[in-house]
Amino acid sequence: MEPSERSSIPSAGSHTHNSTGGPWEVNDKVRLCRFLCYGSEADTYTAREEARCGLENAGALLTMLQEGRGAEVVDEIKRFSQDGRAVRPGSLFFALAVCSQHSELKTRQAAFKVLKEVCREPAHLFLFIQTKKELKEEMKCGIWGRALRKAVSDWYNEQDAMILAAAVTKCKQREGWSHQDLLKLCHTKPSNEAIALVCKYMTRGWKDVQAAYSDKENSEEVVKVLSYLEVVEKVKHSCDETEVINLIEEHQLEREQLLTDHLKSKQVWRALLKEMPLQAALKILGKMTSSKVLEPGSSETQAVCGRIQCEATLKKAKIHPFSLLLSSENYKRGQGYQGKTKWEPDSEILKATDSAFYKSFMNVEPVGKRFLLAVDVSTSLSSIVPGTSVSTAVAAAAISMIFAQTEVDTQVLAFSEGALVPCSISADMTLAQATAELVKLPGGCTDCTLPVTWASESGKAVDVFIVLTNNPLWMFAASPVESLKKHRRKFGVASKLVMCNLTSTGNAVADTDDRGLVNICGFDLGAFSVVRSLALDLI
Missing domain, CATH: 1.10.220 (Annexin V; domain 1)
Structure with missing residues (x-):
């Protein structure tokens, strides 16, 4: 990426619809994208916290729909799904369900059109339907209209028959719904004979399938699906450990297709582990x-x-x-x-x-931005990251290593009470060596604006600052946002700041209306996706 390309200040149009607030305004589009990414419109991502979505925390989504921007909302839902940006996919299904029940016809049509692309698995489809049911009273609308019946029918009909057979036998029901429920409510007319076979299996059972197809001259695809379903049924009724193991190994069956009693066998588990x-x-x-x-x-x-x-x-x-x-x-x-x-x-x-x-x-895809990771060593880094077995010292070292080894332009600092020490995190280091490199400064106070100030005074332009701390008490020599704004003005860059409290379970380090600043409480795999989306100006 050329320096001129990555240094440009983002235009207001990229996140602002008819807005005069400038490129850093937290507007409805930004809030929607945050919601789609991690299930909250706020600037704080809390690791391992996945509350059920509700209309009360989807204000931006509702506002955009009321403004006639439904197609724009659906496009964002589709993009977040296709690109794998959603840390908590449940927010996508919720937003799609809301769009599918909106009063505007074009919004509903757009939502149903992308159903199969967003709800790729049976579990997703069941959650989408259940969400619609829960929204029925709040949104004062029905559920099983012609549009939904067609969309759900298409979900089944547009699948490859073998893929569908495997999917429905691994996930038979969820959220109080089954495939039998959906197919009957939709009055689905199968698009071909192989899909018809799978649908009959889901609604009528194996005995009816046998009766209907055993004496017929079937196509090659139907024979293939029929054989697969026969194996699934055979393993369900088998008490012979050797037979179960052979079926698993020959047909790549998964544990969801087995009985609970089968999973009491060590040999069965050994067979499952192979694939x-x-x-x-x-x-x-x-x-x-x-x-x-x-x-x-x-x-x-x-x-x-x-x-x-x-x-x-x-x-x-x-x-x-x-x-x-x-x-x-x-x-x-x-x-x-x-x-x-x-x-x-x-x-x-x-x-x-x-x-x-x-x-x-x-496996880590580079973002192509200039990163500065600053690890606060003012207090002991021996605490544990909530919900994990990882110490904050090891977590900070691992995070630093991941960015240092995957992003070409990454600077790592350890800081404490006015002192900042550049750290050499090299590619040949072990995690233990990287951890030792980070904790060599004595303790002191925490000022999370020091890394931004240091970069400005050192003449180093930075696209994304990531500050890692485990100190619940902090002080600022200046406002984090003001420090960030000064850095932006000095270098003409669209700098962003991630404030991460590794030990927090919900208390943000800084509260701001600047969309270039995001808080992370705790740390998990999803936090990397949040940082990536922020760096690429997607949230």
Whole structure:
């Protein structure tokens, strides 16, 4: 990216509709984009907090709809979904449901047109329908009109039959709705014979499918779907462990397609682990170790470790390094957060997750901006990031490493009570070495504006400042917004500031009406998406 391109102040038109507030005004479009990104119109993202959306916290969405900007809203919903920008996808389904029940015909039509693109999985569709049901009284409207019936029918009819068969057998019902409910309410007319087969299976059951298709001359696609559904039914009624394992391995069945009794078998779990999506496997490493499915030195443990460290597998699964850090630290803890599950961490699994952490940096797509990460070392960084097993020191080091190794222009500082020390976070460093590099300053007071002031006085233009602190008490030599504005004016850049309190569960470091400043409370994988969206002027 050329310097002139990335240094330009964003135009008001990019976020302002008929506004005179300037490029940094927090207007309805900005609030809508925040809502779509992380489920809140405020400037604060709280990690691991996912409250159910309601009309009371979607003011900007309602205002834009009332102003006749429904098509614009639906376009944003579609973009956030397609680009994977939504940290909490539930906000997308809620916003789409509101648009689909708005009084303006064009808005409703636009919403139903993108239903399949936004609600890609059965669970999404069920949540969308349930949200519409919950909005019925508040919005004083019906649900099952012709438009919804057609949109839901199209959702089923436009699927590949084999993909649909797999999806509906893995997610049969959710949110109080089933596929049978939706198909009957929509009076769906299948678009082809293979889809008709899946629909009959969902509404009438396997016996009726057998009766209808066993003596017919079926097309190749119908035979393929029929065979797959036969396997799903066979495994549901099998008490033979060997048969269940063979069916899993031959047809790549997943745990959602099995019975609870099947999941009491170690051998069944070992079969599932062979093809289980890597992200899902990482989440259950502790459980698998506790139940002796994974034992020290076993072939199953070696196979899992091989998958975790495989660059091709990591790349295909798009595993983020911070996700691997969370999994590794949780496994190292030897105990789950809920229940009484305990395990003795396996050294080979720990080595594998550690190795994968460094390899997964390739999965982080660069933003192409100039970053300055400043780590506040005024207090001990031995606290734990809420909801994780990661210390704030390790979290700060990992965050710094991820940006330093994926963004070409990144400066890392440690600061405390007027003192700022540049840190050398190099590509050949281990996480432990990076952590030690950050905590070499003595304690003192916290002034989170120091990094901005330092950059201005050092002649360094910065696009995005990220301040990491775990101090619940802070002082400012000047307002964070004023310091940021001075930096913008001095260098002519569209600088933004992320204030992150790693130990907070909801208290923002700074409150502002400047859309270039966002607070993060705690830290999780979604926080990276929030920072990315802010850096790219998307929220």
